[in-house]
Amino acid sequence: MPTGARPIPGPLSHEVARILRTAMNDQGRQLKDVAKTADISASQLSRVFNGLKVFTLDQLDAVCAALDLSTAMVIAKADAATADRPLPRIAPLPTIPRIGVIGFNVGAHDEDQALAASDDADWQARQEHENE
The missing domain is CATH 1.10.260.40 (lambda repressor-like DNA-binding domains)
Incomplete structure (x- = not known):
């Protein structure tokens, strides 16, 4: 509002x-x-x-x-x-439930967080490999 x-x-x-x-x-x-x-x-x-x-x-x-x-x-x-400017505090992005074959997965929140964490780990590993 x-x-x-x-x-x-x-x-x-x-x-x-x-x-x-x-x-x-x-x-x-x-x-x-x-x-x-x-x-x-x-x-x-x-x-x-x-x-x-x-x-x-x-x-x-x-x-x-x-x-x-x-x-x-x-x-x-x-x-x-302006890289040295103070940055505002940013709230984390909301988790969007995955859409299954029939509808929304009720327990998708924990699954999404685990998937996001593994995606971050994969991305970090790729970045480290590229920087070698």
Whole structure:
């Protein structure tokens, strides 16, 4: 349920805005042109670039497309540039029950956790083998 509070832009949001602003300037584009192409208001884009507003994922994707940038690459660059930022505490992902032939397996939770643990162990073993 929404709290009504607006998210405060953090280091990652500021870095994303810096990357996009730099790309826009390097391309010789105007903010109002990029905003129009991305189908968002120039004032919204300006607020993001000035660190007053956080992009929604759809807005970020639209602005990246307007600048002919990969959204994933922009996020990856911003993430790498702000790697020392404090990370929020993240709750574990919920376990999704497996669907059996007839329906949901009632006791699937323990089985899923065991499978996830073995998948993690397999992944770690593959990583160690690749790094040798």
